[in-house]
Amino acid sequence: MDTTAGTGPDTEVEVVVAGGGPVGLMLACELALPKVGVVVLERLTEVDATIKAGAINTPTAESLYRRGLLPALEEVQREALERFASFLRQREAAGADGVAQPPRFAGHFAGIMLRGDLLDADDPDFHAAGPADDVGLVPQAALERLLADHAAELGVTVRRGVELTGFDAAADQVTVRTADGVLRAGWLVGCDGGRSTVRRLAGFPFPGTPPEIxxxxxxxxxxxxxxxxxxxxxxxxxxxxxxxxxxxxxxxxxxxxxxxxxxxxxxxxxxxxxxxxxxxxxxxxxxxxxxxxxDNARQVPDYRRGRVLLAGDAAHVHAPFGGQGLNLGIGDAVNLGWKLAATVQGWAPEDLLDTYSAERHPLGAWVLEWTRAQVALMRPESHARALRGVLTELAGTVDATAFFAKRISGVLHRLDLPGDHPLTGRSAPDLLFSDGTRLGDRLRSGGGLLLDLADDSALRGRASGYADRVRVLTARTTGPAPAGLLVRPDGCTAWAVDAAPGDGAPASLDGLDDALRRWFGDPCDGPA
CATH class of the missing domain: 3.30.70.2450 (Alpha-Beta Plaits)
Structure with a gap:
């Protein structure tokens, strides 16, 4: 990673990312996978070690697992668990009351603890992510260091000690100014936090509710x-x-x-x-x-203005309870990265980049409401305390624990995509193949994937004009699986089909051509 302080005079680059925290680094890595030229500007000279979010949710763990980072996540979690054990030992040595290993942690809502031992161990919603299901205790500073290392491996240029001071956005270019020089870029993405300079200078509205805590x-x-x-x-x-x-x-x-x-x-x-x-x-x-x-809670109405986009806290701010902001920002980066890369490389379908805001804004709005509700339950006044007592009792039930845990963990996140299959719009399940590999292992390159699980030549043939954008994999699974699956570069299921009764072939290929065109553009050699 280039950590030099200068940008150089009139440097030209395809994308400038303002902000080198976890969101900016994740976005830069997603752009680097398809070989898009990206420069990250970060005002801090070192990784920010300030204590912030303490955990990642399932979508974040899945995204990192699909990029080959699971072993590093597991090591970070192991160290975090050792520190937790040390905390219990210190309390016991100090004579604190009630020191005992608590039930398995499943998250919290407004500080109301959720007991993991109340969750159904066989609930399929908690097992679709494969090994990523077992990773969660990853502090933000450790994640930022991990992503900094990943960016270095991908050759991302990170300019530390360099802050964006201004920019001019034209129809075909953004001129970015810093104290050390000028960068001319095709696109600018503000990942520069809740007090974003990019958001302010670009004139994004930022409506919401003022803080009270x-x-x-x-x-x-x-x-x-x-x-x-x-x-x-x-x-x-x-x-x-x-x-x-x-x-x-x-x-x-x-x-x-x-x-x-x-x-x-x-x-x-x-x-x-x-x-x-x-x-x-x-x-x-x-x-x-x-x-x-x-608990300042605000969100821009649209995450894009021309050639300037926002991600993470630059686009939405709220109370930090449960680490929702970190996870929301990583999701922004993964959703935006491949779409911006496709636009830069010229194969993006019309309006592909606009689906970034259309898909991520509703989830951001939900998080704002989720955190507002938690603040209301935390108020030290009689009505809120009474309601908190009711919610505490409710959270001790099996059904309520599942309700809260599924939303906190993100396993129910679904995009509103065309298609009737239950998997469409959901994160692709981490299927286990007969050769011992998993679907997550096959998504490291960051491209699209058409999965043929019925050895069907007609299914494979539909992707014949997309060889440069969509890989085709014919495989067998060790358990129940659809007959075919089209997976976007961000891991979202764009199309799926079950097998027809009897012969195992796909029941229908209806919708596959439309899904290929919608997410990957026109085929290179005529109609798909």
Whole structure:
């Protein structure tokens, strides 16, 4: 990875990505797979080690698994689990009450814990992602380092210590200005966070609701921490959380947004907030990493304006509970990457790039509503506390645990795509093939894939004009599977068909030609 500070005078590149956090790096990697020239501009000189999201959801894990990053994710999770075990040992040594291994964690809603032991172990919704189903405890800083390494392997140019200061967007080009030079690009994508410079300069509207909380999250050294309850806890003065890492604290106070969100977070500030929300006389002796947050909830109406696009927090902001922002941003990057690459390379169908906003905006709007609901349940007033009690009781049931866990994990995400098959618009199931490989292993190149599971020449023939965009794989699976599957580069099922009764051949190829044209353009040698 090129980490030099300069951009060089009048550098030309196909795409400039402003922001080198997880979203910007993921997008750059997705563009690099099909060999699109991309430069990432990042104002920080090092990977941001500030404590932020602590976990990834299933769609994020699937996307990274499909790019060959599962072993690295598993190692990060192993280290995180070791830190959790250390947290339990430290509490036990300090004489804290009720120290025990908690039930398997399935997420939380407004700090209401979901017990994984209440989930149906045979529920197919939790098993379609294959090995990615078992990965989740991946902190944001570790993910950013992992993606930085992945970007380096793909030859992505990352200019650290370089910040976008302005740009001019024309009909055919974007001229990007930095303190170290000018870049002329075909496209500019703002992945530069909730206070995005790209969003502001491009004039994107950013409607939504104002903040009403001040939140803190930190890793600290402290005395008196044995008096804190582990996990999330609602009190008469707010919310606080302790763990699952040694020294990790989180507080939520409902006295309005912080006066200066960008000021350094001090030990005194964290101590006062923790004492206020917990009622425990702790003393914070050292701050290792800390951040403030609010529940400001806003979203741009459209993620594209001409040759300027937004992804991640630049397009939508909300309270960070459950790490939804990180996962939403990674999903943006994976959805946008192949569509922007197709546009740059000239084979994109008409309006393909516009499907990025059309597909991702509804999910972003849902996350904003999901986080608003959590803030409402956290309020330390009598009506909210009463409702929280009802939801806590409900969350202890099997059905409610499944409801919340499926939405938090993202396993129910589905795009509104043409077609009646149950898999259409869903993430492609990680089918196990008879040779021991899995579908996820076959998606590392980032291209389209037509899967022929019935050894049907007519099915394969439909893709004859798409050899440069869609690979065809004939294979057998070890379990039940459709007869055919068209998978987009982002892992979404674009078309599927079951076998006809009796002979195992596809029941019908209706809709396949339309799906190929819709997502991969016209065939090279005549009609498909």
């Amino acid at each position: 001040t939140g803190h999250q930190a890793l600290v050294e402290m005395t008196g921490g044995e008096g804190l309850k582990a996990g999330w806890n609602g009190t008469d003065t707010g919310i606080y959380a302790h763990g699952p890492l040694p020294g990790r604290i989180l507080t939520v106070e409902f006295d309005g947004p912080p006066a200066d969100r960008g000021a350094p977070v001090t030990a005194e500030e964290l101590q006062a907030s923790l004492r206020h929300t917990s009622g425990v006389d702790v003393t914070v002796t050292k701050v290792l990493t800390a951040t403030r947050f609010t």
